[in-house]
Amino acid sequence: MTATSPGDPFEQDLLPSPPGATAALLRSLLAPMRARVALTTTVLLLQQAAVQVGPLLVAYAIDRAVPAFRDHRYGPLIAVGAGCLLCALLSGGLQMAFVRQTARVSQDVLLDLRGRIFRHAQALSIDFHERYTSGRLISRSTTDVESLRELMEDGLQELVTVVLSFVYISAMLLWLDLGLGAVAVGSFVPLYFLIRLYQRRAGRVFRARSTAIAAVIVKFVETMNGIRPVRAFRREAANDAAFAALNRAHERTNGDSLLEMARYVVGSRLVANTAVAGIVLWGAYRVADGSLELGVLAAAVLYLRRLYDPIDRLGMFLNSYQSAAASLEKIAGLLARTPSVPEPVTPRELPPPRDGFPGREVTFDGVRFAYGTGGEVLPRFDLTLPAGQTVAVVGSTGAGKSTLAKLLARFYDPTEGRVLLDGVDLRDLPTAELRRGVVMVTQEAFLFSGTVADNIAIGRPDASRAEIERAAKVIGAHEFISTLPDGYDTDVRKRGGRISAGQRQLVAFARALLADPAVLILDEATSSLDIPGERAVQRAMSTVLRGRTAVVVAHRLSTVEIADRVLVMADGRVVEDGRPAELVAGAGRFADLHKAWRDSLV
Ligand SMILES: Nc1ncnc2c1ncn2[C@@H]1O[C@H](COP(=O)(O)OP(=O)(O)OP(=O)(O)O)[C@@H](O)[C@H]1O
Numbered sequence: 001m002t003a004t005s006p007g008d009p010f011e012q013d014l015l016p017s018p019p020g021a022t023a024a025l026l027r028s029l030l031a032p033m034r035a036r037v038a039l040t041t042t043v044l045l046l047q048q049a050a051v052q053v054g055p056l057l058v059a060y061a062i063d064r065a066v067p068a069f070r071d072h073r074y075g076p077l078i079a080v081g082a083g084c085l086l087c088a089l090l091s092g093g094l095q096m097a098f099v100r101q102t103a104r105v106s107q108d109v110l111l112d113l114r115g116r117i118f119r120h121a122q123a124l125s126i127d128f129h130e131r132y133t134s135g136r137l138i139s140r141s142t143t144d145v146e147s148l149r150e151l152m153e154d155g156l157q158e159l160v161t162v163v164l165s166f167v168y169i170s171a172m173l174l175w176l177d178l179g180l181g182a183v184a185v186g187s188f189v190p191l192y193f194l195i196r197l198y199q200r201r202a203g204r205v206f207r208a209r210s211t212a213i214a215a216v217i218v219k220f221v222e223t224m225n226g227i228r229p230v231r232a233f234r235r236e237a238a239n240d241a242a243f244a245a246l247n248r249a250h251e252r253t254n255g256d257s258l259l260e261m262a263r264y265v266v267g268s269r270l271v272a273n274t275a276v277a278g279i280v281l282w283g284a285y286r287v288a289d290g291s292l293e294l295g296v297l298a299a300a301v302l303y304l305r306r307l308y309d310p311i312d313r314l315g316m317f318l319n320s321y322q323s324a325a326a327s328l329e330k331i332a333g334l335l336a337r338t339p340s341v342p343e344p345v346t347p348r349e350l351p352p353p354r355d356g357f358p359g360r361e362v363t364f365d366g367v368r369f370a371y372g373t374g375g376e377v378l379p380r381f382d383l384t385l386p387a388g389q390t391v392a393v394v395g396s397t398g399a400g401k402s403t404l405a406k407l408l409a410r411f412y413d414p415t416e417g418r419v420l421l422d423g424v425d426l427r428d429l430p431t432a433e434l435r436r437g438v439v440m441v442t443q444e445a446f447l448f449s450g451t452v453a454d455n456i457a458i459g460r461p462d463a464s465r466a467e468i469e470r471a472a473k474v475i476g477a478h479e480f481i482s483t484l485p486d487g488y489d490t491d492v493r494k495r496g497g498r499i500s501a502g503q504r505q506l507v508a509f510a511r512a513l514l515a516d517p518a519v520l521i522l523d524e525a526t527s528s529l530d531i532p533g534e535r536a537v538q539r540a541m542s543t544v545l546r547g548r549t550a551v552v553v554a555h556r557l558s559t560v561e562i563a564d565r566v567l568v569m570a571d572g573r574v575v576e577d578g579r580p581a582e583l584v585a586g587a588g589r590f591a592d593l594h595k596a597w598r599d600s601l602v
């Protein structure tokens, strides 16, 4: 498991987001809704136009309508009133349309994105998952997607509103009075630099914050996944301390971001208020000397308030933009990963099976293999298993038995050389063929939520209940399943605690049998069974394995009795290879192992 420290550099090291990946992702997400984005923008343009007419009406009222009213001409003032009402109705209605549109667009984008993350993560190879951990994936598809939602639903609206009102208001001010307008527009220069500064500093803080919250989630998930060893080794106090440290680190980054925000707000208000004060003073002076109408000054001041009001909100937008950008970068990094065990470009079919004989020939042809960063586990491996042969693989811990099994199941591809199934490279087999061809049962015997029957049928979802029960009976799982509260329909998650490790292995066996593969790999698959249970499975094995090619990795030598051939592995090499009886009679390692095992039985 990966140790996680505050500000974990792991994420950046492991998944540098390729340049341009973030922008490309954003484009691909928005491309299908170009029309709706355009419609939304139009609605907002109209809405802003309706909003920004207000102060103009005020100027007209003060300078024209009120004097007319004094002369008993009521028309202009009534027109102003009607205009105000119309603008209010229009802007309200358009606002509603806009909010509905953005909500729909953002919901569709998020739906698409979550689906992509899930599909992509599921398609990535085992070596990726060994390093990336589920906690990180969870934080990608929850907090990171969520921050994108915030940006799209609130932030983007803020930004567009702010930018539009800047444009509208600047135009209005310049049109009302060139001088006053120029002062207002001039104040954008310091504001621009302030925003740039904030963006740079907040960007750093936000990236740190998003990494910190991911670290909190990773620690949480890892601890709860490993709750049994946590309890067994009394790790609670140590975990509490580690979690508290991560939590504090997250809190610190939160504080940092608030501080940046506060600096920005204070700075921008300072600029805004200075500009308003300047305009009011200069405007009042010009009203006094008659070069400016009072109504125009009133409208200018109203516009200025509207101009600077949203600047705080612009800060908010930058906040959600920064955190969404950090999140999007991570999601893009994840989506840019390519499976290290890819689907073939030009798939090849397996030759048709021989009549009534499911097994296929397995060949390791000059295979060398190393896990990611580690040293070579299989130095150079050549092996041929004829179709239908049952091979037992034994050897000390770390000898490379599971590695051999995983290469055969194509969890990984060899660093060099080929693994062949009836002469076809596993890399050329389409996934569906590979799944039918090779099935591996491991020690873990993982059960998914659902019923016992669902779990058995995973390798062949179209299997009938009778077929499921037959598989369970052959394996010897039927008895315990019948004693469950709802038999085959018992929900394993609800009753999960009651299904023992050995019973889980029986279910996993039944699952493999039902899948009916050409090559069956059992890696310590009987390790949790008791002696009678293992005996029962072994008896069943002769039926299950008949005609199939089988690789059985086992520490308990009793398993070896069903094998046609035994391979003894040490340091990634086959050191002995022969029929069980020959090896037992010989003077090699297997003979020693077997003798020791015999002695232990009596
Ligand atoms: N996912 C992995 N990443 C890096 N190294 C690994 C990985 N899995 C195994 N190894 C290394 O590869 C070597 C062979 O491991 P393997 O699991 O094949 O041994 P094994 O023979 O199955 O042992 P055991 O009997 O304990 O199951 C070991 O040195 C192990 O440390």
Ligand SMILES: [Mg+2]
Pocket (backbone or CB within 6 Å): 401, 402, 403, 523
């Ligand atoms: Mg192993």
